[in-house]
Amino acid sequence: MNFGSLDLNTTWFILIGVLFTGYAMLDGFDLGVGALHLFTKKDEDRRIMLNAIGPVWDGNEVWLVTGGGALFAAFPNVYATVFSGFYLAFVLLLVALIFRAVAIEFRSKQPMRWWRQMWDVGFSAGSILSSLLIGVAMGNIACGVPIDGRGEFAGTFLGLLGPYPLLVGVTTVALFMMHGAIYALMKTEGPLHDKLRRWVINCMIFFIICYAVTTMATLLYVPHMAARVRANPWLFSIALVNMLAIANIPREIHHGRDWRAFLSSCVAMIALMGLFGLEMYPNLVLSNPEVANSLTVHNASSSQKTLGVMLTIALIGVPIVLAYTVSIYWIFRGKVKLDKMSY
Amino acid sequence: MDVLTLSRIQFTLTISFHYIYPPLSIGLGVMLVLMEGMWLKTGKAIYHQMARFWTKVFALTFAIGVATGIVMEFEFGTNWATYSRYVGDVFGSALAAEGIFAFFLESGFLALLLFGWDKVGRKLHFFATCMVCLGAHFSAIWIVVANSWMQTPAGYHIVGEGMKARAEITDFWGMVFNPSSMDRLFHTLCGAWQAGAFLVVSVSAWYLLKKKHEAFAKTSMRVGLAVALVASLLQLVTGHTSAQGVAKNQPVKLAAFEGLYETTTNAPLTLFGWVDEKNEKVIGSAIPGMLSFLAHNNTAKPVTGLREAAPDPKGRPPVNFTFQMFHLMVVIGLGMIAVAAFGAFFCWRGVLFRKRWMLWVLVLSVLGPQIANQAGWFAAEVGRQPWIVQGLLRTSEGLSAVVKANMVLTSMILFTAVYVLLFAVFVYLLNDKIQHGPDEADLTPSGKLALPERNKA
Numbered sequence: 019m020n021f022g023s024l025d026l027n028t029t030w031f032i033l034i035g036v037l038f039t040g041y042a043m044l045d046g047f048d049l050g051v052g053a054l055h056l057f058t059k060k061d062e063d064r065r066i067m068l069n070a071i072g073p074v075w076d077g078n079e080v081w082l083v084t085g086g087g088a089l090f091a092a093f094p095n096v097y098a099t100v101f102s103g104f105y106l107a108f109v110l111l112l113v114a115l116i117f118r119a120v121a122i123e124f125r126s127k128q129p130m131r132w133w134r135q136m137w138d139v140g141f142s143a144g145s146i147l148s149s150l151l152i153g154v155a156m157g158n159i160a161c162g163v164p165i166d167g168r169g170e171f172a173g174t175f176l177g178l179l180g181p182y183p184l185l186v187g188v189t190t191v192a193l194f195m196m197h198g199a200i201y202a203l204m205k206t207e208g209p210l211h212d213k214l215r216r217w218v219i220n221c222m223i224f225f226i227i228c229y230a231v232t233t234m235a236t237l238l239y240v241p242h243m244a245a246r247v248r249a250n251p252w253l254f255s256i257a258l259v260n261m262l263a264i265a266n267i268p269r270e271i272h273h274g275r276d277w278r279a280f281l282s283s284c285v286a287m288i289a290l291m292g293l294f295g296l297e298m299y300p301n302l303v304l305s306n307p308e309v310a311n312s313l314t315v316h317n318a319s320s321s322q323k324t325l326g327v328m329l330t331i332a333l334i335g336v337p338i339v340l341a342y343t344v345s346i347y348w349i350f351r352g353k354v355k356l357d358k359m360s361y
Numbered sequence: 362m363d364v365l366t367l368s369r370i371q372f373t374l375t376i377s378f379h380y381i382y383p384p385l386s387i388g389l390g391v392m393l394v395l396m397e398g399m400w401l402k403t404g405k406a407i408y409h410q411m412a413r414f415w416t417k418v419f420a421l422t423f424a425i426g427v428a429t430g431i432v433m434e435f436e437f438g439t440n441w442a443t444y445s446r447y448v449g450d451v452f453g454s455a456l457a458a459e460g461i462f463a464f465f466l467e468s469g470f471l472a473l474l475l476f477g478w479d480k481v482g483r484k485l486h487f488f489a490t491c492m493v494c495l496g497a498h499f500s501a502i503w504i505v506v507a508n509s510w511m512q513t514p515a516g517y518h519i520v521g522e523g524m525k526a527r528a529e530i531t532d533f534w535g536m537v538f539n540p541s542s543m544d545r546l547f548h549t550l551c552g553a554w555q556a557g558a559f560l561v562v563s564v565s566a567w568y569l570l571k572k573k574h575e576a577f578a579k580t581s582m583r584v585g586l587a588v589a590l591v592a593s594l595l596q597l598v599t600g601h602t603s604a605q606g607v608a609k610n611q612p613v614k615l616a617a618f619e620g621l622y623e624t625t626t627n628a629p630l631t632l633f634g635w636v637d638e639k640n641e642k643v644i645g646s647a648i649p650g651m652l653s654f655l656a657h658n659n660t661a662k663p664v665t666g667l668r669e670a671a672p673d674p675k676g677r678p679p680v681n682f683t684f685q686m687f688h689l690m691v692v693i694g695l696g697m698i699a700v701a702a703f704g705a706f707f708c709w710r711g712v713l714f715r716k717r718w719m720l721w722v723l724v725l726s727v728l729g730p731q732i733a734n735q736a737g738w739f740a741a742e743v744g745r746q747p748w749i750v751q752g753l754l755r756t757s758e759g760l761s762a763v764v765k766a767n768m769v770l771t772s773m774i775l776f777t778a779v780y781v782l783l784f785a786v787f788v789y790l791l792n793d794k795i796q797h798g799p800d801e802a803d804l805t806p807s808g809k810l811a812l813p814e815r816n817k818a
Contacts, residue, residue, distance in 0.1 A: 072476060073472035073473075073475070073476045073477075074472060076424075076427060076468040076471055076472070077465065077468040077469045077471075077472065079427070079431075079468070080460065080464045080465050080468050080469075082431075083430075083431055083434060083460050083464055084457065084460030084461060084464065084465070086431075086434050086435065086438075086460075087434060087453065087456040087457040087459065087460040088457045088460070090434075090437065090438065090445060090449055090452075090453035090456055090457070091449060091450075091453030091454040091456060091457040092453070092457075093449075094445055094446050094448075094449020094450065094453055094527075095446055095449075097438045097445055097449065097453070098438055098442035098443070098445040098446045098449070098761070099442070100438070101435060101437075101438025101439045101442065101445075102438060102439055102440070102442035102761035102762070102763055102764050103763055105439050105761070105763075105764050105768050105772070106768060106771065106772070108435055108438075108439055109439065109771070109772040109775060109776075111435075112431060112432050112435055113775055113776075113779055115428070115431060116428045116429070116431075116432070116779060116783070117779075119424060119427060119428040120424055120425060120428050120783060120786070122424075123420065123421065123424035123425075124424075124786055124790065127790050127793070128790075128793070168524065168762070170442075170762050170763050171763050172763075175768075320449060320450040320453065320454075320529070321450050321520070321529040321530065323529065323530050323531065323533075324450045324451075324453075324454050324529065324530050327454060327530065327533045328454050328457055328458075331454075331457065331458050331461060331462075332461065335458075335461035335462055335465075336461065339461065339465040339466075339469070342465075342466075342469050342470070342492075343465070343469055346469055346470070346472050346473065349472075349473065349477065349480055349481060350472065350476070350480070357479065358800075358802075359475060359476055359478060359479075360476075
């Protein structure tokens with residue numbers, strides 16, 4: 019397909035942003051439910067929590083897989099630098115994701131208490147660690163990492179665990195916990211639902227504190243992540259949408275409109291990722307302190323031919339994916355009912 | 362040990378472990394489509410029971426396949442960053458296509474396959490089963506295309522020089538239909554079908570030996586043996602065309618498969634033996650002319666030996682290892698044809714279910730495809746060494762520049778520990794499911810699945 023004068027590099031910057039935003043919105047609630055898992059004590063409640071995400075978590079994780087694949091294809095230099103540079107962090111993320119995935123599958127296959135307890139811990143710890151590491155990675159990308167003249171990562175593993183990235187990591191855990199709690203609200207009923215309603219409030223308080231601290235820290239210590247909005251005040255409207263969406267969540271929860279609260283949470287995530295992308299552009303990996311070594315949409319991308327081929331693939335594939343994903347969510351709508359096929 | 366050795370060992374460990382599962386998913390996917398299709402067609406409840414039971418086994422293999430598959434996708438970047446920069450333009454696009462066309466399809470419809478039994482009608486459920494099966498096949502297509510490009514690069518040109526050099530696509534379809542991709546795809550798929558079919562055969566044979574769930578086991582056995590026989594025979598064809606492709610495109614690898622050092626006409630096919638790499642000769646028994654015939658359909662044609670194809674011993678793969686892996690695959694492949702043929706013959710004559718020794722052979726047959734699949738991949742990948750991309754990039758040049766040996770050692774220990782645990786749990790749960798057996802309640806469909814029956818009545 020011929021895309022004329024379309025800026026393919028920028029298009030793929032946006033598309034990869036869309037894929038990772040999709041991942042945050044969808045697998046975000048899976049990870050959040052996982053983080054909350056150990057707070058439920060009764061076995062039946064834990065099964066309901068698991069089965070709330072049961073039919074969909076697998077598909078949600080594919081957003082990460084496809085995002086990774088798209089990054090590999092569209093910006094191989096970014097993929098190579100970040101994955102080899104953040105080596106141990108990514109290995110930990112993989113181990114966490116493996117435990118999360120197989121714990122869901124294995125947990126309810128045996129009735130023994132120790133068996134279920136073991137996989138419950140694996141599921142919850144895997145979910146929390148995954149969220150934290152994803153957030154830490156985002157935090158590092160935001161404040162910049164040392165990149166040498168060859169475009170290779172020049173820092174260390176411990177160097178990635180700075181205060182700001184850790185703060186973003188904790189904020190991500192808080193965001194996913196709130197998101198997951200709201201999702202679980204939609205899928206549950208009875209006493210568990212009432213319990214979750216109290217937890218949502220706590221999760222929101224936790225998130226809003228983290229969010230406020232992160233915003234302050236960003237403005238003070240990572241000013242370049244606010245530079246574009248400062249230069250173009252109309253962009254502040256995105257930040258405003260973000261704040262309004264967050265403020266709307268407690269309101270909807272208060273009125274018992276869980277579905278709308280979930281939508282608000284999604285909108286908040288989209289606006290946050292939008293701001294993140296806007297401030298990063300055209301950098302994909304900001305080099306700090308040697309800004310000139312940054313990996314950008316231009317110096318780190320694949321050929322125009324490949325970007326074009328991939329855009330064709332995306333234009334054919336994504337509408338189909340969206341269509342059946344929506345249908346499947348529709349089929350599995352409503353409250354969780356345990357049956358013999360359940361986890 | 363150095364980074365290169367450690368990274369190669371880690372990749373071997375993670376890919377070998379991963380590769381236990383996708384073939385099972387692909388093969389069982391086909392079995393599920395057949396079983397559910399038979400149910401829709403005949404309305405016999407036994408097929409419903411079969412589909413339900415094998416779906417549970419499918420779910421188990423699928424979960425581990427997904428969990429270990431993400432490791433593979435990340436590992437290209439973490440351990441082979443220079444390779445990733447070099448091939449990203451080509452390999453990356455196939456991988457991204459795999460995500461969009463295959464993984465979403467598989468995992469999306471898996472929800473319906475596993476949890477949709479009582480939520481949707483039987484036709485829609487069957488459709489979901491077909492889509493999961495199709496998605497599993499699509500994922501094989503894209504990853505085998507990408508791997509085949511590493512064997513026989515096509516549709517690309519090299520841009521830049523030295524450290525900055527990389528391959529870029531010039532012809533997308535040329536890359537997809539590179540000289541080896543279709544042969545290797547069908548070869549891989551047949552191996553996957555065998556893996557699924559022989560698992561069904563093996564479990565059914567076990568039930569028959571233990572005199573449990575006999576009606577279920579007999580029907581499963583018939584479907585399993587039919588697919589096993591067809592796939593095993595097809596495998597002979599795809600194996601032959603693949604070998605001819607290797608002879609044409611990767612003469613070094615073919616020579617290593619057979620331990621052939623001297624270019625010879627009437628080249629012999631070694632049945633079993635040992636390659637003495639130091640003295641450059643093979644000790645073993647061989648059929649004269651057979652290799653020439655297999656490679657060129659003509660015994661008089663010469664087959665290129667290693668001394669001509671790769672004069673420098675550094676440009677050769679580990680010959681004996683490649684030789685042994687290739688022969689292991691071929692021997693097991695032929696064995697599986699025999700097992701499937703005898704099994705089908707006895708079944709047709711109606712004596713299979715009384716022949717206990719044959720049932721024991723069938724119980725063990727599940728290992729056949731697993732060993733052959735692993736050995737085949739070892740032969741294909743080790744036989745390509747020292748190249749990571751044939752003729753373009755050496756394996757030693759593909760490493761991550763910034764990753765140190767102690768980091769790889771750490772990750773390797775972690776992955777090994779996790780995988781040992783996973784494998785133990787997998788075997789434990791699989792055994793548990795098999796011992797538990799099919800659910801008798803599944804003989805009476807419930808929920809929406811029961812509706813069409815009621816309408817008919």
